[in-house]
Amino acid sequence: MIRDALAAVRAQIAAAAVAAGRSPDEIELCAVSKTKPVSSLREAHEAGQRVFGENYAQELADKRGALAELSDLSLRMIGHVQSNKAKLVARVADAVDTIDRPELARELGRRAEAEGRRLRVMIEVNVGGEAQKHGARPDALGAVLDAVTRERSLALDGLMTVPPYTDDPIHARPYFARLRELRDAHGGARALRHLSMGMSHDFREAILEGSTMVRVGSAIFGAR
Numbered sequence: 688m689i690r691d692a693l694a695a696v697r698a699q700i701a702a703a704a705v706a707a708g709r710s711p712d713e714i715e716l717c718a719v720s721k722t723k724p725v726s727s728l729r730e731a732h733e734a735g736q737r738v739f740g741e742n743y744a745q746e747l748a749d750k751r752g753a754l755a756e757l758s759d760l761s762l763r764m765i766g767h768v769q770s771n772k773a774k775l776v777a778r779v780a781d782a783v784d785t786i787d788r789p790e791l792a793r794e795l796g797r798r799a800e801a802e803g804r805r806l807r808v809m810i811e812v813n814v815g816g817e818a819q820k821h822g823a824r825p826d827a828l829g830a831v832l833d834a835v836t837r838e839r840s841l842a843l844d845g846l847m848t849v850p851p852y853t854d855d856p857i858h859a860r861p862y863f864a865r866l867r868e869l870r871d872a873h874g875g876a877r878a879l880r881h882l883s884m885g886m887s888h889d890f891r892e893a894i895l896e897g898s899t900m901v902r903v904g905s906a907i908f909g910a911r
């Protein structure tokens with residue numbers, strides 16, 4: 688089941704890439720496994736999936752422990768990180784895609800250094816300026832970028848966003864375009880390799896706007 692769903696999603700990613708005039712290899716798939724059991728991650732891993740996204744620090748830590756024998760597994764934190772969880776996250780995650788404030792960059796940098804680890808990170812941008820949503824406001828992005836680049840134990844992977852929800856994913860495209868424009872305004876693809884954007888319902892639109900990493904959960908693992 689998961690194997691078939693993964694194959695279908697990979698085929699849709701490739702088709703969207705071709706429609707955008709891009710190479711399918713440019714787009715990484717992060718399989719979002721939050722709330723799903725360890726057996727589901729194992730099944731996806733057996734089907735060749737290596738990169739997983741988790742939203743909750745403790746759940747990510749538990750899955751890291753349960754899957755310790757899978758040395759090629761990459762666990763990305765894609766949920767909001769409270770400062771009091773920075774220590775745990777710096778110890779167990781391979782990447783944190785939701786840095787949204789300078790203090791969090793400093794705290795994760797300090798904790799990763801103490802663990803002797805190098806943490807890959809992305810900055811989450813609140814492109815829609817929604818009050819209830821996490822992520823740096825576009826005009827605060829420069830300050831967060833500066834804070835990240837000052838931390839020796841953080842390696843900057845790019846920018847991430849979750850656009851405002853719309854019934855028709857076509858309306859998400861301007862928000863995806865906005866993240867790409869922000870990337871271009873802050874050093875381009877050379878400085879910010881990844882644009883993490885696109886979920887189950889809108890990853891095709893995100894790929895048309897330049898996404899290099901899609902975060903797909905329910906289309907692979909079923910409804911939560």
Ligand SMILES: *Cc1c(COP(=O)(O)O)cnc(C)c1O
Nearest residue numbers: 719765886887902903904905906
């Ligand atoms: C849950 C989640 C996803 C995956 O959502 P689906 O609609 O299940 O594909 C992607 N990104 C983030 C930040 C999430 O919280």
